[in-house]
Amino acid sequence: MKHLGDMMKKIIKMIAAPFYHVIPNYYLYGKVYRSLYDELKRYENMPLSQKEILMVSKVKDILIYSYEQTAYYKELFDRIQFDPYVFDDLKQMAKIPITRRETVMERIDDLIAQKYQLRSKRMSKVTTAGTTGKQMTFYQEKRNTGLRSEAYFDYLFKKAGYNKNKKMAVIRNTVIANGRLWQRDRFKNKLYFNPFNLTDENIGKIIACLNKEQILFFHTYPSHAMTLSDYIRRTGNSLTYQPKAIFASSENLYQGQREFIEKYMGCKVYIHYGHSENGCVAGWCLNSDHYHVEEGFGYCEVISEGEPCKAGELGEIVTTGFNNKVMPLIRYGTEDYARISSSVSECSETHRCWDDVNGRWPREMLVTVNGSKIPMSAINVHSDIFDHVRAYQFVQEEKGICFLNIVKGEGYSEGDEEKLYHDIRPKLGDSSQMEFTIQYVEDVIRIPNGKYKYIIQKIKE
Numbered sequence: 001m002k003h004l005g006d007m008m009k010k011i012i013k014m015i016a017a018p019f020y021h022v023i024p025n026y027y028l029y030g031k032v033y034r035s036l037y038d039e040l041k042r043y044e045n046m047p048l049s050q051k052e053i054l055m056v057s058k059v060k061d062i063l064i065y066s067y068e069q070t071a072y073y074k075e076l077f078d079r080i081q082f083d084p085y086v087f088d089d090l091k092q093m094a095k096i097p098i099t100r101r102e103t104v105m106e107r108i109d110d111l112i113a114q115k116y117q118l119r120s121k122r123m124s125k126v127t128t129a130g131t132t133g134k135q136m137t138f139y140q141e142k143r144n145t146g147l148r149s150e151a152y153f154d155y156l157f158k159k160a161g162y163n164k165n166k167k168m169a170v171i172r173n174t175v176i177a178n179g180r181l182w183q184r185d186r187f188k189n190k191l192y193f194n195p196f197n198l199t200d201e202n203i204g205k206i207i208a209c210l211n212k213e214q215i216l217f218f219h220t221y222p223s224h225a226m227t228l229s230d231y232i233r234r235t236g237n238s239l240t241y242q243p244k245a246i247f248a249s250s251e252n253l254y255q256g257q258r259e260f261i262e263k264y265m266g267c268k269v270y271i272h273y274g275h276s277e278n279g280c281v282a283g284w285c286l287n288s289d290h291y292h293v294e295e296g297f298g299y300c301e302v303i304s305e306g307e308p309c310k311a312g313e314l315g316e317i318v319t320t321g322f323n324n325k326v327m328p329l330i331r332y333g334t335e336d337y338a339r340i341s342s343s344v345s346e347c348s349e350t351h352r353c354w355d356d357v358n359g360r361w362p363r364e365m366l367v368t369v370n371g372s373k374i375p376m377s378a379i380n381v382h383s384d385i386f387d388h389v390r391a392y393q394f395v396q397e398e399k400g401i402c403f404l405n406i407v408k409g410e411g412y413s414e415g416d417e418e419k420l421y422h423d424i425r426p427k428l429g430d431s432s433q434m435e436f437t438i439q440y441v442e443d444v445i446r447i448p449n450g451k452y453k454y455i456i457q458k459i460k461e
C-alpha cells in the first residue's frame with residue numbers, strides 16, 4: 001500500500017513538474033515565506049538610519065522574548081541587571097556577554113523556549129561544526145526555517161536575474177546513484193552534477209552537456225568552480241555560450257580565485273555568507289565585490305577584543321537572530337570573521353558592507369582516487385551522528401583512501417558506528433572512488449597553532 005502511495009506521489013510530481021516552476025514561490029509557500037521576502041525587499045533601499053530604528057524595536061522584541069521564554073537568558077539578564085523592557089539603543093547590547101558555543105552545548109535545555117519544551121514535533125535538531133572539533137547541537141523551527149531559507153535564496157538569486165523558470169546547474173554535494181554524471185530534477189528545474197568524480201574526462205562530458213543545455217546559472221562551492229575553471233584553462237575546452245552568474249557559498253573565496261573563475265567561466269561570481277544557526281546573512285552587491293548585511297534575518301555586530309570594529313577592521317560576526325523562536329540566541333559568537341568595508345560607496349547610505357568574510361568553514365579537502373577534491377563543507381553532516389563522539393578527524397595518506405579517526409565519547413556504541421557509516425559513506429561518493437574506514441584513537445592530531453583541523457591531509461599536491 002505504501003509502495004502504491006509513493007508511486008502515486010511520483011506520478012503526480014511528474015505531471016505537475018512542468019507547471020510547478022511557472023507559479024512563483026511567493027504564491028506557493030504561504031505566510032512565513034511572504035513575510036520574510038517582503039521584509040528583505042522593504043529593507044533593500046531603506047536608508048541605514050531608518051533601518052537602525054527598526055532594528056532597535058526588533059532586537060527589543062527578541063530580548064524580551066528570550067527573557068520571558070528561556071531559563072538561560074532570564075538568569076543571565078537578572079545577574080547582569082539588564083532590563084530588556086527599557087532597551088532603546090543598540091549600543092546597550094554591549095552589556096550582554098557573547099553567547100559562546102560551549103555555553104550552548106552546556107545549557108541547551110535552558111536555551112529552548114518554554115513554549116516549545118513540550119512540542120518536540122515542531123522543532124528540528126541541527127548540528128554544526130565549529131573550530132574545536134566538537135559538533136554543536138541546536139534546535140530550530142521545523143517547517144518555517146526551510147520556508148525562510150527559500151524566501152532568502154529567491155530574493156538573493158532574483159537580484160542577479162535568476163528565477164525558477166530558468167535552468168540552474170548545481171555542483172555541490174549531491175550524491176547521484178550508479179556513478180552517473182548528472183541527474184535532472186524537473187520539479188525544481190535543476191540539473192545536479194556529480195561532484196565526486198571530476199576527472200578531466202568527466203568534466204569534458206559535463207562541459208558538453210552544459211553547452212547543449214545552455215545553462216546560465218550555477219550554484220556551487222568555490223572549490224568546484226575552481227576545478228572547472230582550471231580544467232578550462234588547461235584544455236581550452238570551454239563553454240561555448242556566456243553564462244550569467246555563478247552563485248557560491250559555504251567556503252572562503254581566497255584572493256585571486258574570483259578573478260580566476262570569472263575569467264575562465266566567463267561570468268560574474270556572486271558569493272554570499274550564511275551559517276546553519278541562521279542568525280544573520282550577508283548577500284552580494286551587484287555593483288561591487290563586497291557583501292551586504294541583510295537585516296531581515298537578525299541584528300549583526302562585528303566585534304574585535306570586545307569592541308565594535310571600525311571601517312577596514314576584521315572581527316568576529318556576532319549575531320542576534322530574529323527568526324529562531326525555538327532557541328533564540330542573543331549575541332551569539334559565530335566564530336566567523338568579517339572585515340568592515342573601508343571604502344565609502346554608493347551602497348554606504350543603505351547597507352552595512354563587508355569587504356571580506358573568513359568563515360569557520362574548514363579549508364581542507366579529501367582527494368578521490370582520480371584526483372577529484374571533496375571539500376569538508378560537502379562532508380559536513382547536519383544530524384545527530386556525532387552525539388556520542390568526543391572528537392573526529394579525517395586522515396588521508398593516499399588518494400582514494402581515507403580514515404575517520406574517532407575519539408569515543410560517553411555512551412558510544414556499535415549503533416553509533418553504523419550511523420556514522422550510513423551517513424558519511426554516501427558523502428564520499430562511490431566506494432571505488434574512495435575507501436572509507438572508521439578507526440578509534442585516544443586523541444585527534446592537534447597542529448601547533450592550536451587550530452583544529454577536520455582533515456589531516458598527507459598527500460602532497
Ligand SMILES: [Zn+2]
Nearest residue numbers: 285288347353
Ligand atoms: Zn554594495
